[in-house]
Amino acid sequence: MTRIPVSVLGATGVVGQRIVRRLARHPRFELVAVAASERSAGKRYADAVHWLEEDLPEGVGDLIVQPCTPDAAGAPIVLSALDATTAREVEPAFARAGSLVVTNASPFRMEEDVPLIIPEINADHLALLDLQRERRGWEGGIVANPNCATAVIALALAPLHRHRPIRRVAVTTLQAASGAGHPGVASLDLLGNVIPHIAGEEEKIRTEPRKLLGTLGLGRVIAAPFKVSPQVTRIPVAHGHMASITVEFGETLKTHEALECYRGWEGAVELVDGPARPQPRRDVDRGEGMTVTVGQLREDGVFGLRLVALGHNLERGAAGAAVANAELVAARVLGRRELVA
């Protein structure tokens, strides 16, 4: 089977590296271009990147980093790990030029005609893409995955909300260093410390889960009607965002019912037994980082349910999420039009 040509924007960052790593061994995609900022363009990828993993995948190091323009880095599917400011400017150019941009960046996530997708939750929202192309006159389009903490929270809530509508959520996150990228947080600020603030994060947690768990109406997503009260913290852990979640329902959900919700859910969310789970050290890499682990599930006798969820912020929360969305786009969208490459 011919593999689909894909390129990566922001390929040298922490998330970009993980996307590159996933693509380098991907059965359906062929990585044809890596693109990054002016500073890196023109260099060998191996020279431009501060590679954080064990080793560069074979064949990737010699790619010449391209500038982030459709001419240089266009492809039928373009995966973007750009920062928000650059993404806002660059991604529409690719969409206009015909690429399906699958982005980890935040600027377009909440736009009415942009699908914000976790395939296991709301693959049907991809239908917004037609609206988007029509409205914006784009041949390609933009499909987004959520914020890294949001991904964990939304996946933990989905099996419950699908069964019984959630009314209110209080969540405290314990987020890993890698969520801030590289260099990200100074070690002097994080060693043996907690920082109870991450710029812009709480707004994303308030809004994105509602869109993800919303329902597709006439040409738009009707947000799920629950409300989220978040407090984020950064802690001295390398990888893995944990969320301590309190869920209030309109009508009580018993512990055993909640357990059934998770047991009956297919894919991406797993209950973990044991009195002290989930834990980053033991659970973050499950399912190659794509599994969200849920533990500590019980009625609290106060608001409703209590649970703790954990997911790999760079995989389920970013790189893996983007690649999963690219697979969805490849399966559902690309088949409907001529393959450019």
Place this chain on the structure above:
Amino acid sequence: MTRIPVSVLGATGVVGQRIVRRLARHPRFELVAVAASERSAGKRYADAVHWLEEDLPEGVGDLIVQPCTPDAAGAPIVLSALDATTAREVEPAFARAGSLVVTNASPFRMEEDVPLIIPEINADHLALLDLQRERRGWEGGIVANPNCATAVIALALAPLHRHRPIRRVAVTTLQAASGAGHPGVASLDLLGNVIPHIAGEEEKIRTEPRKLLGTLGLGRVIAAPFKVSPQVTRIPVAHGHMASITVEFGETLKTHEALECYRGWEGAVELVDGPARPQPRRDVDRGEGMTVTVGQLREDGVFGLRLVALGHNLERGAAGAAVANAELVAARVLGRRELVA
């Protein structure tokens, strides 16, 4: 002024050491005996203790560790840092023998006739002591301070609850390694990890704040009527318990009103400015570890108020709390009877 003779039970543990350190420089108390388990009794304190601080205070190292019996370690005021099992057995013996036992241990905290005290919140509850002595026929008595995480939470809630009754609280704690004592948590379990479980902790957080913030009725404390939903976690920080708190009131409390509550509160609780505060590294030692710092205060538009509180688990949450209670007992109780020593 003559100093009051005091002794310390469980003097070799993490909390006991801190009590000893506070007493060694205390203007009103004179440390006359250190007591610990059979294993340590008879040794020089310097040899028996795995001292975790910089240096042993002068004059303390040569004390001979006593067994935990009233004969060997009795004093008008006895500060106890015993583990729960030993405390349950040993503390009543001291109380019976005439000592006022100021304990950090948990067994008697929730007993109806035992004052559970944070002086800045409910010094008046000390009146339960009369009841206790009468009922139990003790010449001395037992006064308890709360669990270390509870102390932080209760102090953070007190200024609000005194102003407007709290209805429900959701709290996620991020607790330091030293809260588990020494050796406590294995480094292999805690380095770069989070453990979302601490045995018995959540029950204490559910019940103790209600007693602390309760009102003294006819010979007993009527618990504050709010409910608490806790999720505890242990994180790789040495000292400092953080609590991420959601507060629901019967009637909305505005952010500016909440700020006023804290500004008008005297002692022990301080607002800290700055977008990323409080932090263990910067705030845990305030007021010699006795100040609880509150930040991130705002209406959440969902449940009510959101805030983050931080306190030193070994000081405000244990050793400093016990010494503060001993000072309260010395001022209010000892004056009323003959000094034994």
Place this chain on the structure above:
Amino acid sequence: MTRIPVSVLGATGVVGQRIVRRLARHPRFELVAVAASERSAGKRYADAVHWLEEDLPEGVGDLIVQPCTPDAAGAPIVLSALDATTAREVEPAFARAGSLVVTNASPFRMEEDVPLIIPEINADHLALLDLQRERRGWEGGIVANPNCATAVIALALAPLHRHRPIRRVAVTTLQAASGAGHPGVASLDLLGNVIPHIAGEEEKIRTEPRKLLGTLGLGRVIAAPFKVSPQVTRIPVAHGHMASITVEFGETLKTHEALECYRGWEGAVELVDGPARPQPRRDVDRGEGMTVTVGQLREDGVFGLRLVALGHNLERGAAGAAVANAELVAARVLGRRELVA
């Protein structure tokens, strides 16, 4: 091909778990028994073990933990991860009963007739086994792997020493938490701290590399004539022992010659490029934890050569080392006698 039955002594400890994990997927060995202390014997392995990895390998959890006796846990090859005290008593019993005991424990390592083996260095020393059996009248025997830090140091030195005799070595180790087992070092002692002492470790580093790099003479190993000056430290890293090594030769070894020594060496030791390598985060898992990584190699203009080596203390330094020795024993010794199973 029939797989060889093997059992594991001390199967519930940190090293034992890793041996079990390796055996559970081993093509030549069949794990027939797990044994541990009285406290664990009789329980399901899943219930007895505080499993530190992601998940128990399939089929292992239901094994009933056996007592450490030849009757209950004997096998043609027995892998031991016992503590030193128990090993000293128990391992000879197994050897006497006919098992080939491949041990990670320290008591017999330096005995004259016990092969201390790293297969990539001194597989020929296995010949001592004949002497051992004859002297001790054992049907089986004991083969040891070295101390975890020693394994890293010896493998880093081997390519150099084989080329040009080493005269003196100064080494400072930076050792990971898992080297102390579980619970091992208290988190309160290790978070943000360094402990410049590990009981008994320096003596092992002084003596074991000399035996490993020694030459097989008439019925005994003539220790390599170099001397080692070690200083050990424990640092807040989960896995991976690093060694900062100064090597003095009788005759100068140039940097380029040293590089050639490593490039020409087959297996187990790898040079790593880059100004800031090796690093635990990036290099510890190479070769499934069996590769020792060497970097920072250069003449120092003072003593001779400088280099930094890193290896996985639980794999190359313990569990993987034991399994590698078991493979060696299976290939070279078992073939020569009747297979018991």
Place this chain on the structure above:
Amino acid sequence: MTRIPVSVLGATGVVGQRIVRRLARHPRFELVAVAASERSAGKRYADAVHWLEEDLPEGVGDLIVQPCTPDAAGAPIVLSALDATTAREVEPAFARAGSLVVTNASPFRMEEDVPLIIPEINADHLALLDLQRERRGWEGGIVANPNCATAVIALALAPLHRHRPIRRVAVTTLQAASGAGHPGVASLDLLGNVIPHIAGEEEKIRTEPRKLLGTLGLGRVIAAPFKVSPQVTRIPVAHGHMASITVEFGETLKTHEALECYRGWEGAVELVDGPARPQPRRDVDRGEGMTVTVGQLREDGVFGLRLVALGHNLERGAAGAAVANAELVAARVLGRRELVA
């Protein structure tokens, strides 16, 4: 007594902050100006600085940050915590304008006519200042303190070398995060990791101790004739540089003689007892961070002596060192000329 006006260059950095904190409570100095880069100049110090300590000292926050020019920030004594590049350019301008510049920066440390001083070791080297002023035609001058790791090493070696000449030194450092300043090392690179490289550090450790322990000859310092072989590492500790040191002498120094060297040494270096000392957690703050702690002292039977030294990199290694040099300059140099202020 009138206090001497002093100013601080680079006042917003990690070291600058600590200098400001020391000066704010200094009995002999009066902080009259804080200066920093263009980006900060003109702002209130409280607004310009990312203060890493508990609280800004009183009276400092309202100072307006000055540009680093003699006009704006000149004073009889100027303490500099500038980065190397800026220091090279700016410090001579201040010296030319009449200030005595006491610098923590590296550019001039090894210049022949610049005193490199640790007062407890080589206060007499201050005599180079006359030569410097004469040669360069400066009314003021530059006095430097050493690199932060060097300070610890040199102080640990001084009592030995003064007693018996050292021939060779092998040293491995374990350096704290704060040594890299702020933001310094990314937390993602340092959490649970070791980085065996710090740019430029080893060259400083090779050369600076020899100048510090050198002897003042005819108008210049004759470097101590020993050689140093360093390997540096960065570890996940906030504050405190540890050095694992091997010392070779021309003639053997016994352990008890070495102990005598330290016991007889006055100030700044202290032996610490106990099998597992020194440790950052327990020893780094001794003497307000100005004491270097030495432990693990013993003959190694290979090269000579082994020891482990620890010092606070920001105090003994930087801010405290600069203030101590300023005190020395105030006492010995300022008295000899008219006070400008």
